[in-house]
Amino acid sequence: MTVCVCVCAQVAYPLLNLTxxxxxxxxxxxxxxxxxxxxxRGSCDFGQKALVAQxxxxxxxxxxxxxxxxxxxxxxxVFSKMKIPVALVRHRDVLDALQVFxxxxxxxxxxxxLPPFDASIIVMFLIAVFTVMMGGFWSGAAEKLKxxxxxxxxxxxxxxxxxxxxxYSPLKVLLFVAMMCVMLVLMxxxxxxxxxxxxxxxxxxxxxxxxxxxxxxxxxLGCSTLSVSCGERSVSVRSLLIAAFCITLSVIWxxxxxxxxxxxxxxxxxxxxxxxxxxxxxxxxxxxxxxILLSLLLLxxxxxxxxxxxxxxxxxxxxxxxxxxxxxxxxxxxxxxxVPGDQTTSYEKLPVVMRIPxxxxxxxxxxxxQFSILGYGDIIIPGLLVAYCHRFxxxxxxxxxxxxxxCTVAYAVGLLLTFxxxxxxxxxxxxxxxxVPCTLLTSSVLAGVRKExxxxxxxxxxxQRETPDAPLD
Numbered sequence: 001m002t003v004c005v006c007v008c009a010q011v012a013y014p015l016l017n018l019t020x021x022x023x024x025x026x027x028x029x030x031x032x033x034x035x036x037x038x039x040x041r042g043s044c045d046f047g048q049k050a051l052v053a054q055x056x057x058x059x060x061x062x063x064x065x066x067x068x069x070x071x072x073x074x075x076x077x078v079f080s081k082m083k084i085p086v087a088l089v090r091h092r093d094v095l096d097a098l099q100v101f102x103x104x105x106x107x108x109x110x111x112x113x114l115p116p117f118d119a120s121i122i123v124m125f126l127i128a129v130f131t132v133m134m135g136g137f138w139s140g141a142a143e144k145l146k147x148x149x150x151x152x153x154x155x156x157x158x159x160x161x162x163x164x165x166x167x168y169s170p171l172k173v174l175l176f177v178a179m180m181c182v183m184l185v186l187m188x189x190x191x192x193x194x195x196x197x198x199x200x201x202x203x204x205x206x207x208x209x210x211x212x213x214x215x216x217x218x219x220x221l222g223c224s225t226l227s228v229s230c231g232e233r234s235v236s237v238r239s240l241l242i243a244a245f246c247i248t249l250s251v252i253w254x255x256x257x258x259x260x261x262x263x264x265x266x267x268x269x270x271x272x273x274x275x276x277x278x279x280x281x282x283x284x285x286x287x288x289x290x291x292i293l294l295s296l297l298l299l300x301x302x303x304x305x306x307x308x309x310x311x312x313x314x315x316x317x318x319x320x321x322x323x324x325x326x327x328x329x330x331x332x333x334x335x336x337x338x339v340p341g342d343q344t345t346s347y348e349k350l351p352v353v354m355r356i357p358x359x360x361x362x363x364x365x366x367x368x369x370q371f372s373i374l375g376y377g378d379i380i381i382p383g384l385l386v387a388y389c390h391r392f393x394x395x396x397x398x399x400x401x402x403x404x405x406x407c408t409v410a411y412a413v414g415l416l417l418t419f420x421x422x423x424x425x426x427x428x429x430x431x432x433x434x435x436v437p438c439t440l441l442t443s444s445v446l447a448g449v450r451k452e453x454x455x456x457x458x459x460x461x462x463x464q465r466e467t468p469d470a471p472l473d
Contacts, residue, residue, distance in 0.1 A: 115360055
């Protein structure tokens with residue numbers, strides 16, 4: 001049983017065990033004056049239990065349940081009559097406590113003051129902007145190397161390879177978005193099976209991505225490959241060491257993925273590598289494709305966050321439910337918490353978000369770690385436009401990288417706006433609702449001001465300058 005020790009000056013109430021009763025009807029119990037009483041979850045609602053306990057003089061009501069349950073909600077008329085606090089506990093925890101303290105127990109209630117702003121948001125902001133900036137820079141650097149004379153040596157330098165994929169057809173973009181919608185719906189209905197498929201894919205993809213990042217970094221730093229020849233074959237010792245390191249980290253994450261105390265560090269590291277490699281590997285051929293893709297994914301994000309709660313039986317947001325797991329409630333309300341039951345198997349969580357523990361919760365020594373999260377899609381989708389802007393700078397011979405820098409700043413502004421709205425509304429926000437307009441409008445206005453919108457829209461490497469002062473081809 002998890003025990004939370006909180007230093008506070010609250011009143012201690014003697015605990016009375018009534019788990020054999022549901023406390024739904026008045027007159028079946030003696031006076032409970034000044035006591036904290038624990039009862040089992042039954043056919044009546046939480047409000048009725050609270051009113052019965054209150055009439056009997058109880059000071060605190062604890063509801064123990066074998067099944068999992070969300071934070072209790074009651075209608076306003078009943079809530080206005082409730083004068084005592086109601087808390088949720090697992091039935092198994094109550095039995096364990098009774099065995100450890102058979103002589104009796106006391107209960108103290110503690111509601112930690114949580115500030116509306118947490119410094120973890122700043123760390124998340126820096127991670128997201130850094131990933132988008134470096135991913136866009138890497139994509140542009142690879143494009144510059146391909147445009148340079150003697151580009152046949154690119155593969156040897158590790159900055160460009162044949163694994164790059166370009167989206168150039170609107171039909172392919174539509175199919176890509178449609179596949180994302182289908183996959184999200186399937187994850188909603190078949191989460192407990194498909195989650196393991198995603199975990200395996202993430203382990204393989206993140207290990208490969210981290211390998212590409214480290215190998216390219218060492219190449220850029222001029223580190224030797226330390227090749228060893230065996231007969232007619234040559235083996236790179238550096239590649240073997242990097243591969244072993246990346247596979248080890250991926251396996252460690254896979255084994256300890258549910259240990260919230262520290263595994264978030266490794267998940268964020270693998271997630272950053274995954275996003276960087278994605279931005280370098282997948283490229284959008286022109287601004288028209290950027291507009292189509294980002295606009296469709298904006299509608300996708302808004303629909304599955306804001307519209308689906310009206311379509312699901314329990315008012316759950318499909319996007320939030322899938323991102324946080326079935327135990328999250330999925331309503332975007334930070335005050336809704338699920339208490340797992342005795343027989344409830346803890347659900348796996350999808351490795352599709354950056355997670356930073358909330359520092360204020362850590363300082364309060366709370367039993368459950370709380371996290372600030374940001375989905376990979378909120379980094380990758382706008383990052384594809386940032387990467388396209390850097391490649392366009394290379395094509396046009398813009399030594400100051402005006403498109404790349406402007407779009408990166410626009411992403412930072414959009415993300416900052418997302419966090420501000422989230423703090424003011426105290427609800428999770430679809431980040432693409434703010435990131436897509438900021439990045440698309442900034443890029444469009446800049447291209448219009450520089451009178452390069454036609455080339456920016458069609459976006460082809462044939463528009464590069466032979467020299468900075470040469471006319472366009």
